[in-house]
Amino acid sequence: MQTRSRWKAIHGVLLLDKPVGLSSNDALQKARRLFQAARAGHTGTLDPLASGLLPICFGDATRFAGLMLDADKEYIADVRLGVRTATGDAEGEVLSVRPVLCDVAALDAAIKAHTGEICQLPPMHSALKRDGKPLYEYARAGITVEREPRHVIVRRIDRLSTDLPDFSMRVLCSKGTYIRTLAEDIGESLGCGAHLTGLRRTGTGGLTLQDALTLETLAGMDEAARLARLQPADLLVRDMPHCALPDSAALRLGNGQTVALDALLAGPGELREGMTLRAYGPAGFLGLASVQSGCLRAKRLMPTNAIHKPEST
Known part of the structure; x- marks a missing residue:
């Protein structure tokens, strides 16, 4: 059976x-x-x-x-100055211990210097792949491979509690930013090194x-x-502009057909070529559509039997 x-x-x-x-x-x-x-x-x-x-x-x-x-992602990171580890966090072998001679003003200056567009070398203890294998697998085998530096954007860092050599910071950053590398780089700029003792992601994409x-x-x-x-x-797409369609236009879009922009019941004030919109019909969320040549074209749709009511408009 x-x-x-x-x-x-x-x-x-x-x-x-x-x-x-x-x-x-x-x-x-x-x-x-x-x-x-x-x-x-x-x-x-x-x-x-x-x-x-x-x-x-x-x-x-x-x-x-x-x-x-x-x-974008938001994190709260706990950092200890003066100790550098093999993994950039508290789980790694201690590589060096140096005195922490900076004061809070110097720490703030170092934090400010690492805000904006910065260049990071991805850590060996990361999930980034090389020849189909995560870097952390090479690291565990004692192998270091070449990595290309990456440009990321650290939009904001707020220093929170401070009890040197420990401090915590809130970081708002672009995708691909390694917070352990950010902590290490701040520590190196202060001449003492650093590692993460804790990390908590508090936000992503709003x-x-x-x-x-x-x-x-x-x-x-x-x-x-x-x-x-x-x-x-x-x-997941609530930060995108939205539009509303009547039954007939919603059916056309759901079938992969184009919809004239003048069929919209509601939408953003300005429709620009290439703009992606959340599309809604009377039954709810249809999916994503883009503005192309004066029409709305389906981009990524929900199945017709799984329409959801709008999360927010």
Whole structure:
């Protein structure tokens, strides 16, 4: 007798507060099993050392997960000056210990110097791949490979608590920014070195920890309560401008046909060539469409049987 699969067609976005000690994929799989979701993906890797916001997409929401990879991120980082480690964090072997002779004014100057567009050398203990293998695998084997420096943008750093040689900072940065490297570079500019003692992601793409749940909290809920905490797929694109379409135009767009811009019921005041919009019909979120040659063209659509009501407009 054939056994029915326990995996279900679950759709939506879970804002997970990932614990320290789990990889992003481990956290994803644990959440997926709790929901018994047939399809799931996350929106950007968070190191095992780090805790905090990890949006997880189930089912049709995975169509929009990749858009979050390019989003700005916000972190709170705990840093210890004077000690440099092999991994740039508290888990690595201590490589050097130097006296911390700076004062708070010098620390602030170093922080300011590392704000804006900066160049970073990706750390060996990272998930960045070389010849199909993550750099951390080379590092664990004692091998150092060449890496290309990368330009990233540190939009803002706010120093929070300070008790030298320890301090904490809030960092708002572009994708691809390595916070452990930022901490190390600040320490080197002060002549003493540094490493991360803690890291927590507090935001990504406008999403925050406010509505995030831990795995322990989810495990203590029944199925109905868990499902009630899922967010709609358009949460992932809520910062994009939106437009509303009547039934006939929504049907055309859903079938991959173009829609004349004068058919819009509502939209941004200015429509520019190439602009991407969140498109809504009477039944809810249709997906993403772009302005091309005076028309709206489908870019990434929801399945017609999985239309979601708008998260926000």
